[in-house]
Amino acid sequence: MNFDGILFFPVTPFDAAGHVDADLLAGHVATGLAHGAGGVFPSCGTGEFHALSAGEAATVVATTVTAVAGAVPVVAGAGGPLGHALEVARHAADAGADALLVLPPYLVGAPQAGLVAYVEAIAAASDLPVIVYHRANAQFTADSMRRLAENPKVVGFKDGVGDIGAAQLIVRAVARAGREDFAFFNGLLTAELTQAAYRGIGIALYSSAAFAMAPEVANAYYRAYIEGDEARRRELLDGFYAPLVALRDETPGFGVSLVKAGLRLGGTPVGGVRAPLVDPTPAQEARLADILAAGRALV
Template sequence: MAEISAEAGQVVQRLRDGMAGGVLSFPLTSFRDDGRLDLDAYRAYLAGRLATAPGAVFPACGTGEFFSLDEDEYRAVVETTVEVAAGRLPVVAGTGYGWAQALRFARIAEEAGADALLVLPHYLVGAPQDGLVAQLRRIAVGTRLPLIAYQRGQVAFGADALRRIAQIPGVIGLKDGHSDLDRLQRLTLAAPEGFLFFNGAATAEIQARAYATVGVPAYSSAVHAFAPEIANAFFTALQSGDDASMTRLLREFYVPLVELRDRVPGYAVSLVKAAARLRGLPVGPVRAPLTDPGADDLADLEKVLDHGLRLVDAVRRSA
């Protein structure tokens, strides 16, 4: 990994410690029924998430509907997250689109007090490996914040590109959303010592055991956004090697949730938000182009969620 500043080094260490001790939290962004940002609701919702000891918090990313926020809203969300986190855990804000727009968000995140940035895939077009490297380099030279690259969709790094981005000052890690374990193993072997990796697959718990076998045990948890009890029960089982508990949670909660998620495009976010509303959390609706689930899917979601919450108690008793 390229030489980094002392400040960035502290961020890396805090992230490493957090990733070993808890799931990575990707909070939802609260909107009113008319679509306006609801900061008071977000503040209350976020405080509840952070009270459950995640390893780090990633505001205004995919689950937080980064793609639907304007710059003023983005600033408010990141500032509020920094305020609520109060230095207790790292705050990694999302940024993305082309490098020029990504830098606009990066500078806002700097001013708002974020510790690092998650660089979401660029917009619309595919790109060669040289272009993916150049995109990160252009962002890195324009911000003092450390960067974590996010590969999914049209972004997929090869081993040579991974070596090159790891040498860009300020690039500290990779979030993987492709779940190609052959490729991921090659990337972890190509990376320099100290480079961070974490599992960013949709409903990452489904593949958490497989990721751990290639040296990537840390993961983001969308379930933490609405049911930290379930997310933390799975994390504890993974950390302790309790395969029986993991298998039961997967079979009886996570797989049914994923099957429901796969019914409609965009449910990876809108179903999570609907589950939070079912629990009385003040998150509001999703913004277009996402759509909220219909009555039948909501009814099925409620059954899956209720069973998952009961399952946590059963798993704890059997552990």
């Protein structure tokens, strides 16, 4: 798979009755494509995978695949309880997704052998290749990633931990396994804040939650990043991303909640977040509106 452009993680819109709004999702995905998304990752973290039933996840992925129509890769989320993960993996394959992003298993801590077995079970559930999401209770050692890299169906690694040293060791371990086709992603919250450091260790791709609500700002940062325009990149960091991160860090789960709020402020009625996440207060939404306005003024 080739990813050329920002990695887009769409939200999952809910209607007034709390059901997945497939029509609105299709429009949301189309907007991301129009702004140059290089890959679409439905039913993942920003899409509230944790709060979707297997049937809802299947609807989200199928809707996205139809909207994308082969323009860019579609990578669907799969994780949680193993039975659930296998079910959504098969649904994603049936819908025509191009790959799976393997999120952590449900709650339990596990030894490295168990984490490797979890990824391999999901990889074996369908014909889709998988990307490992390194985060929370699914943190892989360099040795484990080298072992997984021996499986040709494991095609990528997304870091959501932020330990640069560990990530560097994993990049090198995969290289020693002879995998030149492996994709590495920075998957930290608001990854723009850390991407300069990740590029230095060989991780050039990053996910952008901000792209879902402010694609013009995210694209301005991306252009500065790939063109090496450090003055422009720092301007956007200081004027948009740093204030956004400060607001995000006030409440757990706001990495998703603020994106949905930003879309609503822009006139896209995606609904709120599902429990256990919470929506911003009116005061926080007002601050978000100011942050978005400041970011767009820089574009």
